[in-house]
Structures are given as structure tokens and as C-alpha cells.
Amino acid sequence: MHSLTFRQMSKAYGGVPALSDVSLTLTGGRVHALMGENGAGKSTLIKLIAGVVGADSLSVEKDGVPLPLASAQDAHDAGFRFIHQELNIVPQISVAENVLLGRPYPRRFGLAVDWPRVRAMAREALAFLGAAHIDVAGLAGDLPAGDKMLIKIAAALVADEGRQADLYVLDEPTAALTGEESEMLFAVIARLTAKGAAVLYVSHRIDEVMAICDDVTVLRDGRHVSTGPVAGLSKDQIIHAMTGRDVQDAYPPRRHPIGAEVVAEVSGAADFTLRAGEILGVAGLAEAGQSQLLGLFMGLGRTHDTQVRVMGGPTPATPAEAWARGIAYLPRERRAEGLMLDMSIRANVVLPHLGRYGLRAKAGAERRDAAAMSAKMRVKYDHIDQPVGQLSGGNQQKVVFARALYGQPKLLLLDEPTRGVDVGAKFDIYTTVRDLSAQGCAIILTSSDLPEMLGMCDRILVLQDGRQTEILDTEGLTSAALLTHFYPPEAAHLTQRPSMTSSAQ
Template sequence: MPQLDLETISRRFGAVTALDGVSLSLRPGEVHALMGENGAGKSTLIRVLAGLDRPDEGRIMLGGEEIPPGQPAAMREAGLRFIHQELHAVKGLSVAENMHLDHPYPRRAGLVNWGALNAAASEALARLGLETIDPRAPMTDLGPGDQMLVRIASTLIADGDRPAWLYVMDEPTAALTSGESERLFTVIGQLIGQGGGVLYVSHRMPEVLRLADRVTVLRDGRHVSTRPLSETGEARIIEEMTGRDLSALFPPRRSDATPGEVVLRVEQLSAGPLEEATFELRAGEVLGVAGIAGSGRGALLRALVGEQSRSDGTVTLDGRTLNGGPKQAWRGGMAYVPRERRSEGLMLRRAIFENVALPHLSGLARLRYFLDHRRQRRVARDLGGQVQLKAASITQACEELSGGNQQKVLFARALAGAPKVLLLDEPTRGVDIGARSELYRLIRELSDAGLAVVMASSDLPELLGLSDRIAIMRDGRLSEFVEAEGLTEAELLSRFYHLSKEEQAA
């Protein structure tokens, strides 16, 4: 296949210039990463590629021939396919039926040829090594990772169009586990080996550094650079995306800020996969929680906030024992930001101020029983300023916000009750580097002001850059605590798999 070229693409929405003369070349046989903060122009560029937006200037060329802009059918005919993070499986239909939603059903004597339909689906799945997926099984029986792979396999079904060769993947691992992501990476390698090309959009730097052959950076709708991966790296990419040096990503602790008195005592806490967790947390301290996937990082936080039923142990917050569920924990001075903001944290179609107020309704009510919307709006407006929320207004629906701003809504909600302990589960998951930097600044300011933080994260630089101590979890147990200062990523990672000296002696 010849390469696809976008030449000086510009796109304006009224007075706002979303793309300003952006050029990009996409080649078969390579993964091309597209990087940029929210608002950099990535989504608009993808919409232009998909034919959903017509550029005001510029053209799209395939092998020297211009493709008509603003025509989705023309882009499909050119061999482009789009894989989005939001999967829309049709309930009640099988894997094979879902795979044929973009393709004509094979027919015989005017009726659907179910044998041919299942066979075509099986052949497409086999091309990606997915023989274990039964094309006759209900699509909704599959996990998010397998649904993503099925979506990719469906593009390999022949239907008379030019065969798919260029796959545009927009945050494809946002809803996947680490194991599911690994399967996706294997499939990407197979697509590249078969002569395909991938435009890969992700905020996850380790994925980009692992997969990409070339990296293009956009900032404020303009093309900043396109470089082979061998000529760039994390620090350079971040600096080009943000205009800031990587060394400034993690703000230092204030020189006069020191941990205070113990505010949280956890003794022999067991809940679900968590076993006999014991530790203390001081005011102003940031305790990182680290370990491989499935080690129990998230289970620890859910047990602390009372979301996971406890089988043993005690949790004492500021001298008060917490024996109830999340309601008692929130009222007692504990706040929680969950891992999955869209499925676990937000009412996406409701306004920002309603989401911020959700756990605090009794405290924001008039005469205990009547919602005080004016007070809710005032609190949301004040906290929105503190977390640097970017929104049209606090009445805007959360589904209209970027991932980083949705995460800031959850931080605002957590702070609305003036907590003494803040629990953060993957606090910067799926947000761009700019929003991440702002959240890091916020976490540091809160801890300097005396708020105690427990932060579970799979991001090693994040753990090392913010934590005072790091608790290592292994198989549902807190195996050891280490000081973060002076610890390297390699040393931290090695502790996930190897016994500490104390465990070896035991």
C-alpha cells in the first residue's frame, strides 16, 4: 500500500482554530503515535481522517491521488478503519453478527447464510490468532479486551471495499486490564507484520515508547515535530507537548512541610482479597501503594472506604473507629477517587455541580430535607477554581468534559467535605500530561497543607515523584514499606517480584 499524506490541514470552528496547517504521513508497516494534550487537535485530526469533518484548507493524498474530504465512505474505500476506546456492542447479537454490522450479511436464496457468516467471522479472528473466541457466543459475554480485539478482527472481513490497511486507534487501552492490553499489543504487531499501519493515540507514555516507530506531537492545533522513536524520548515528547521540562512535572514538597500526627490507623484489616493490612498514616504524608496487577492495590482502598466488606480488622480515623460503609467513611473525614471515573465515579449526563455535591447532600441541604442548588453551585464553583477545572460552566454535563476535567470533578467532590484522608486509585489514569501536571500540583499542595493521602498507582514515576513512603503489595498483603527518596524505578519494580530481606529472614 502507498502511504497516506495529510497536507497542511486546517480546520476552524468559528473564531477557534482547531488545526493550523498540520501535515502528517502514515505508512504501512509502522506504528505512528500521535501525541498532544487535550485541545491540541488530535480529535479534530481524527475526525478529518474519518471524513466526519471537512478541512477548511489542505488535502488528503493516497499514493499521489487526492481523497475527497468530508466523505466517510471515501475514507473507508481508501482502507482506513477506526478503533475507539468506547465499544458499542449490540446486546443480543453474537460475536459474528456484531462483526458484520459494517459489512453486508452473506445470503443464500434471499435469507441470511448463517454458516457463511460464522465462517467469515472465524476466518477473520484466526488471522489475528483469536481462535479461542467463539463467533457464535453472545458479544456481551466477552470482556472489554476481547471486544476490542473482535472489533479489530471485524475490519478484516472482505466486503468488496479496499482491504483495511490503516488502523486509527484512539485510546484503545483506556478500559482494558494489563493482560487485555498485552493481547492488543500482540495483535498490533500482527497487523504491522501483515503490512498494515497504525495511527496510535494514547496518553500512556510507556505504551507509546513500546509500540511506536515514529511520534508526531501537536500543540495548540499546530504540528510541533515528527521524529523516529530513536531520535526522541519521554522527556522530549513531554516538553514538546507542554512547553515544560519533565523535571518540573512533580512539584517538590514545601521546605517547611513535615508530616504531623497519626490520623489513620489500620490494624489487621482483611476484606475480599486483602489480608491483614496494618499501617499508620500521618497528616501531610503521601503513602504510595504499589504492586503488580492483581496484587490488591485497589482492594486496599476499597476496604478503607468501606466499599469492600471487611472480614476482620479495624480502621481508626482521627481517633474514631469506622465500622460502617462508605457513608460513614465520607462523613468521618475520608474521601475516595475511584479508578474508573466513567463507570464508578460520575453521573455523566448530570451537571458538574450535581456530581460534586453527590456524597455531601445532607450537609448541603436546607432544613435537612431540601436540596440547596444555589449552595451546591457555589461549592462546585469554588472547588472548580481550586482544581483548575476547565468547563463552560458548572451546569455543564460531565460527559461533555475531557478526561482530565472529568477527573478534576472527582477531586473537587473529594475535597468538598474537607477530608482528613484522601484515597486515590490511579489518580491520573487516562488524562493528558497537562492535566496530569495540574493534578500532581494539587496533590502536593494538599499534602503540604496537612491532608493525608493514600495513592494506589501502576505508574512508577508517579509513585516515586509524589510519595513519601511506598507500600509494596503482593498477593493481597502489604509485604513491606520503603522510603521513596532515592529509590529508582528498577529498584521499586524488583520489589514487586522479590521478597524483602525481612521476608527472606522469616
């Protein structure tokens, strides 16, 4: 089995250290977890290993022999493959083209692209993953989020002239996967390590780490805290290493009653009334219509069979109107849907609220307000005009939250708000949400984390194929009991309500 050693990894931005003198040894045949809070340095470490960011210091050895690592090509030549968290596929091209994206296409006689071979290579990679159901000739953009992530994983598994990669780096790979899809991925990881590959597994999900990883390294504030075997460690010990403090795995309780004011009324494919201060969960299997329901409140899509009234008026016609009426939205995919990565933190925070500044731009006021909201969300950054794409994933999520909270919303729409957020920051988000609820803000929350839904929501609306099947009170409800409501009865046909997902325009 090969051994890869990365020594003295350091990187600073504008004189501020993001990673300081971190060393890491990865062994073939083992899964090594990398954990830490947002801003701990995990993303920077991955970028250094990938060769996409120049290190201030770094040396690499394979079985004691030095390796060059000054570029992404060096990393690829060394046999390093990367599966990133964000769903940055190209939606306008086929699945097969996405699977082979970034590598030379096979050609016939050195001239025309050998498209049958391209599709065959994509099928082989997907079959190895257990995802043979995906049509390699179809457009990638038409697939659900889980299948899009499987395409990205398959892209890292495409054989390079029969050569086995030495290292696979997986960054929050299960964030967009269902439980069944995650199990498929875990089986693939087991097959890769059985063939001698090393796997660096970056995740905030402690239960996953303890189930599939052999070793774990914890970073805090850009520095190495601990490395050791997972066996024998408890969940509380890992949390303490990540945060430096004991963190209770709990949710802030409701301390103020739900108000009487009706904030939203929905009838049709879904049928409910939402009151001031209430936190309503929307749950179901993947792609059951959760995001589509939230989109209705933002003017993002229409159905002929669902009527929505918000704060006594009709549904907003556009997102701009929704923001102006006190509706704030935190989308599921922060990079693809929520952020302008090349623009500043300031611009990202104030963009939907520019009307507050009058007809002329007021950069000073924008900086002041954006800084105040960023401080409230404890965003870590160098300066308020820093491009948001330079922040860690968790701090990017906090910027999206800062934008949503800026206008003191009356209705807050949260689509997977803690995806990719570490255990320490989650409690901060839960506290913020609970505080908004106490101030009378109505909240609709979707999440694939069932304990999160039960811990934060007053009621949970269950969707199946875009149709509401029931609304459950969370008091006394367990995750196992909630999950049973996601599946239709055998041979039953849900015809009581029309479907939001099938009729959305």
C-alpha cells in the first residue's frame, strides 16, 4: 500500500494565516477523515493538495520519494482525484460529457471524437458507482440533485488508461445524496480502498465519519489539533477537538408562543396556514417538491392548482417584489443560486436591499450595514470588499444568511440552511432562527436532517411527489416515525391533491 505524506502545509491570505504548518499522512487502503469547524482550514488544505492554490510552504512524498505539487496538473499526474461539495456540473451538456469533463476525449484516428467510447467510459464509471440508471446521453441539468452529485463522483472514477488513482479526496460528498445514494457511495469507497487507494473524507457528519473512516484529523483555526484512529473515539471527543469546548447536541427550545397573525395561506397541492413566529418544516424524499414550494413564495414558478396568499396579498410576481415585501430566501445551492462569487461580501449582502439607499449608490452606508450583518452572523473575512468566493464554504453560507436577515423579514424561507455547516456553527444558526421566530417572523424550513426538523419545527408538512399528504405535530414524534410518512402505501395512488412538481411552469 502506498503512503502519501504532506508536510508543513501553510497558506496565508493578505497576511492572515488560513493554514499553519499542518502535516498529514494518508495510507492506501484506509479512509482518513478531515474535520473542523467552518474556517478551520479544510478547504485551504484541499486546494493546496489539488494544486489550485500556491502554498507558502508544502512538501509531498510518496513512499518516501518527493513529488512535485505546484499545479493542478501535478496533482492529476500524481494520481490525486477530487470530488467537491458544490454541484458545479455543466447543465447544458450530456451526462457523458460531464463525466469526462476536463480530460481529453478519446478520438478515432486522432481526429474526430469517439462518441461511442465517450458514452461507454461514462457508463463504466456510473456502473462502478452503482448508478447505471442514469442515461449518459441525457442532459445533466435535467437530473435531480442526487444524480448530479453521482455524476461528479463518477467523473473522478473514470479510468486513466487503466491506471488506479492513489488518492481520492471527497469534500462533503453526501450533502446532496439520499440515504440510499450515500450507501452506494460508501460501498464504492470500500471498493476503492480494497484496491489500495487512500481516501481523504471531509465531512461535518460525525456519524458518517465514525461509521466509515479509519482515522481522523481535526483542524482548528488553521492549525492541527489531533490525528488518530477513529476506533475508541466518542462523538463528544470529536466535537470537543473541533470546537475546543463541549457542545450539546441540542436545539434551542421555543420560549415564546406562536402569534395569531396569519402570514401565509396555501391551498391546492399543499394546504396550510402559517402564523407569525411559527416554524413549519417541509419534508419528504429527495425531489418531493420541497424547493418548489418555497419557490412559490418568491415568484419562482407557478402552478395552476396551488393558490398562495402572503401577508394578505397575492403571491409576489418576482423575487425583487418578494424581497421588497419582507420575504427572505436562503436557497439550497449557495454557490449556484445564492452568491455572486466574484463580487464582494458587501455587494452580496445588500443586493436585494439597494432600494433602501435611494437613487444613488452609497458605498459607505453599504459597507457599514454589510459589516454589521456579517458581524451578527460571525462571518470570518479580511475586509468587507473581499470577493465572497475567497471565503470558506461555511462563511459563504453565513453571508447568505446575513443577506436574508438584513431586512428583518416577516417570512423567512430556508432550504437546507445547515448543509455543509459544522456542528459548532449549526447551534448559532439554530439560535438565530429561534430568535427570529420569537420576534414574530414566520419560517418555512426544509432539511434532510430529520433530527434538525424535529428539534426546530412546530409542525412538519410531508410531501410525496409534489403533493401534501399530511401535517404532523412534532411533539413526541421520532425520526423513525417521521420517515415512515415519506413513503406511499403499497399500490396506493395519491389523487387527493394535484402535484406542484408536475404542473409547475
